[in-house]
Amino acid sequence: MIRRFSGAALLALAATSVQATTLVYNITGYTMNEGQRISFAALEFEEGVITSVYTTPETASGSRAETRIDGDGATLLPGLIDAHGHVTALGRGLSAANLFGSTSEADAAARVKAFVAANPGNEWVGGSGWNQVLWPGKQFPHRASLDALGGKQAITLSRIDGHAMWVNSRALALAGIGPDTPDPEGGQIIRDDTGRATGVLIDNAMNLVKTVMPPVTDEDMADFALLAMQALASQGITSVHDAGITAQEVRAYQALHRQGRMPTRIYAMLKAVDPANESYLRQGPLIDPKHMLDIRSVKISADGALGSRGAALFQDYSDMPGQRGLLLVNDEALDRYMDRSMAAGFQVNVHAIGDKANARVLDFMEIMISKHKTRHLRHRNEHSQIVRLQDIPRFAEIGVMASVQPTHATSDKNMAGDRLGEARLAGAYAWRKLIDSGARLAGGSDFPVESANPFFGLHAAVTRQDRQNQPPGGWLPGEKLSRDEALSLFTEWAAWAAHQDTVIGRLLPGYAADFILVRDDFFAVPEQDIWKNQVLGTWVAGKQVY
Numbered sequence: 001m002i003r004r005f006s007g008a009a010l011l012a013l014a015a016t017s018v019q020a021t022t023l024v025y026n027i028t029g030y031t032m033n034e035g036q037r038i039s040f041a042a043l044e045f046e047e048g049v050i051t052s053v054y055t056t057p058e059t060a061s062g063s064r065a066e067t068r069i070d071g072d073g074a075t076l077l078p079g080l081i082d083a084h085g086h087v088t089a090l091g092r093g094l095s096a097a098n099l100f101g102s103t104s105e106a107d108a109a110a111r112v113k114a115f116v117a118a119n120p121g122n123e124w125v126g127g128s129g130w131n132q133v134l135w136p137g138k139q140f141p142h143r144a145s146l147d148a149l150g151g152k153q154a155i156t157l158s159r160i161d162g163h164a165m166w167v168n169s170r171a172l173a174l175a176g177i178g179p180d181t182p183d184p185e186g187g188q189i190i191r192d193d194t195g196r197a198t199g200v201l202i203d204n205a206m207n208l209v210k211t212v213m214p215p216v217t218d219e220d221m222a223d224f225a226l227l228a229m230q231a232l233a234s235q236g237i238t239s240v241h242d243a244g245i246t247a248q249e250v251r252a253y254q255a256l257h258r259q260g261r262m263p264t265r266i267y268a269m270l271k272a273v274d275p276a277n278e279s280y281l282r283q284g285p286l287i288d289p290k291h292m293l294d295i296r297s298v299k300i301s302a303d304g305a306l307g308s309r310g311a312a313l314f315q316d317y318s319d320m321p322g323q324r325g326l327l328l329v330n331d332e333a334l335d336r337y338m339d340r341s342m343a344a345g346f347q348v349n350v351h352a353i354g355d356k357a358n359a360r361v362l363d364f365m366e367i368m369i370s371k372h373k374t375r376h377l378r379h380r381n382e383h384s385q386i387v388r389l390q391d392i393p394r395f396a397e398i399g400v401m402a403s404v405q406p407t408h409a410t411s412d413k414n415m416a417g418d419r420l421g422e423a424r425l426a427g428a429y430a431w432r433k434l435i436d437s438g439a440r441l442a443g444g445s446d447f448p449v450e451s452a453n454p455f456f457g458l459h460a461a462v463t464r465q466d467r468q469n470q471p472p473g474g475w476l477p478g479e480k481l482s483r484d485e486a487l488s489l490f491t492e493w494a495a496w497a498a499h500q501d502t503v504i505g506r507l508l509p510g511y512a513a514d515f516i517l518v519r520d521d522f523f524a525v526p527e528q529d530i531w532k533n534q535v536l537g538t539w540v541a542g543k544q545v546y
Contacts, residue, residue: 021046022513022542023063027071028521029053031078031507032488037523038508043076045513048290048541052509074536075521077487078507079238079514080454081494083403084382084444087232087242087266088249089128089162091224093448094231097127099157100448104135109145112155124214128158128448130166133307133415140190141166143199156209161449163305165206167199175209177201184208186328203304203326221252229264233546235453236516236535239265241403241444241498243349243382244299247276257293263545265292265514267498269299269349272337273329281344290541291503291512297347299382300337301328303357306412306419311354311386318421325354334364342372342379347499349380349403355424358387366398375399380442380497383408384434386420387427396438401497403442404431406460406489407450413466413475425476431461432479442497443489454490458522459531461486469528483523513542 022045029040031053042060044052054060093100097115102108108130116125132140146155146168154171158164172178179195187204189197201209216224232240242249245268256262270277277298280286285296304310304326309317312325329337341348348368352361361381369375381395384402395402409429416428427433434441443461445452456467461481464474474480481489495505504512519534538546 021065022067022069023060023065024069024071024076024515024517025057025060027074027076027517029076029507030487030523032484032492033506033508034492035484035488037484037487040507043507043513043515045542048513048543050507050509050511050513053507071517074517074519076507077236077516077518077522078491078505079516079538079540080236080490081239081241081498081505082232082237082444082447082452082454082490083241083442083494083497084243084405085232085240085447085452086162086244086449087228087240088221088224088245088252090231090448090452091226091228092126093128094227095224097125097157098129099127100129100160102130102134105132105141105145108141108157109149112146112157113149116149116151116153123153125153125155126157127155128162129160130157131160131307140164140198140200143168143172143197146199154213156213159308161305161307163203163310164308165201165209167201167209169199171209172197172199174212177208181208185330186326188326202308203310203328216248218248218251218255221248222255225249225252226256226261226263229262229266230546232452233263233538233540234535236518236538237264237452237454238514238516238538238540239267239494239498239500239504241267241269241494243269243351243446244271244301245269246271246274247280250277250280250295253293257288262292264540265504266294267297267500268293268295269297270295270346272298272300272341281340281346284345291500292541294498294500296345296499297349297380298337298341299349299351300334301351302334302361303327303352303354306353306385307415309419312357312360313354313386313420314356314359314388317419319418325356327357327360334360338364338368339371342368342374342377345377347377347379349382351382353383353385355386355388355391355427358384359391362391362394362398362400365400366394369398369400378497378499383446385429386424387430389427389433392427392430392433392439393437395434396440401440401442402434403444403497404429404434404489405444405446405450406431406457406486407445409464409475409479410460410466411450413471429476430479431481435481435485440493440496441489442494443486444494453531455533456531458486458490459527461489462527462530465528467531483527487522513539515539
């Protein structure tokens with residue numbers, strides 16, 4: 001549904017007696033406002049804030065702006081918000097061996113070999129992005145493929161979802177992992193028939209290696225963050241909800257913020273398991289008046305991921321009898337993290353993928369929200385991937401938002417049925433059912449697990465297809481969203497999820513001038529081509545950052 005305001009009506013909304021200095025014209029502009037689409041022809045802003053929105057070129061001709069930007073017929077959209085990403089992980093990935101899209105274990109190992117050759121002298125070699133589900137046989141990789149590369153480096157390679165790590169024998173030895181090493185709580189050391197570690201570590205077992213890896217300095221962390229934010233800005237992302245940061249990452253962001261070097265906004269979730277974050281909890285929410293860096297939420301991980309069979313299910317995995325996934329924190333710890341965070345005034349955001357994890361999180365949320373009277377804090381369930389049908393109405397009833405990542409559905413569609421069977425797919429990636437139940441949603445990508453490109457997410461939300469337009473008609477097509485809903489998912493709804501819905505997410509007078517110019521008209525291009533859109537320019541608070 002398109003809602004069109006008259007030029008006079010929009011001008012009446014303009015900031016009081018402020019002369020705008022910049023006008024962007026010759027555009028096809030869109031913004032969502034409370035689920036209604038508004039079209040406009042020009043946008044005016046001053047000092048980073050929108051002062052006027054003009055519905056026609058004729059009304060824009062009355063602008064007194066001193067600086068004018070000719071949009072050359074491009075489409076102007078609100079800056080896109082990724083409600084769930086991992087910024088420094090993306091930056092690390094851009095600085096390490098890239099295994100995304102590798103077609104086999106041998107291909108992944110060859111990429112590591114090439115990276116080592118181009119970066120000699122490192123005692124530790126990192127990388128990320130492998131996904132055995134895309135390989136022939138779909139089997140986890142083995143340390144032997146990495147050992148065969150030669151050299152004395154320890155090699156650590158994160159799976160695409162960050163819930164598994166593939167390492168060589170050198171890394172296992174440095175971590176002291178042998179036949180008698182027990183599986184840590186919430187983790188698994190994959191072993192062969194003789195009991196020897198294969199080189200794949202699941203969830204909390206990864207910490208055995210992480211604790212012996214060389215420390216990352218605060219300067220390194222800031223470099224990772226900056227590299228990632230620059231890449232995100234180039235893809236039209238103006239704000240990211242960083243899903244689980246350590247105290248060191250807080251320091252890195254704060255340093256970049258002090259130096260005025262943040263090209264995108266960051267809404268940070270403190271990682272609950274980092275004890276050093278306790279000092280920030282004691283301080284209470286840290287809210288930047290300009291909302292370039294807000295730290296007012298806490299991230300807890302309840303279970304693992306579906307691809308590594310770490311998502312916690314009520315019943316066995318259909319393709320692995322006896323396996324039901326992993327609960328990463330016990331009830332006592334989950335209670336403690338939620339209780340402490342809500343008592344300190346923080347929004348609580350919990351990773352939950354399997355149906356058991358989702359039900360468990362909703363149970364705890366219901367208790368804790370009632371105890372602390374914190375429904376207004378807009379607590380979130382991150383992922384909400386596999387949900388029992390009886391649990392879907394509970395999101396709205398309890399007041400818990402569903403933070404979803406549309407490209408997970410189109411990436412997982414060939415694997416999810418194998419893992420779950422047909423019956424459990426009824427509540428899988430169920431965005432339509434969630435919206436129709438009254439739940440609030442926010443959209444993200446979970447980069448670097450998926451590509452950060454927000455147009456991939458918009459395309460997946462609308463079509464339920466991958467970028468090869470498969471399957472015909474979409475996977476579980478009853479869960480499709482409209483284009484209006486999809487744009488709201490990545491703009492105003494994501495802003496609401498961060499308590500920033502009066503500041504960003506919409507292009508209206510008084511809102512920040514966060515916008516992008518793109519090649520294609522999102523509402524006119526054939527839906528199968530939504531993902532192909534190209535970003536021409538990105539502005540944050542009126543400053544061009546790409």
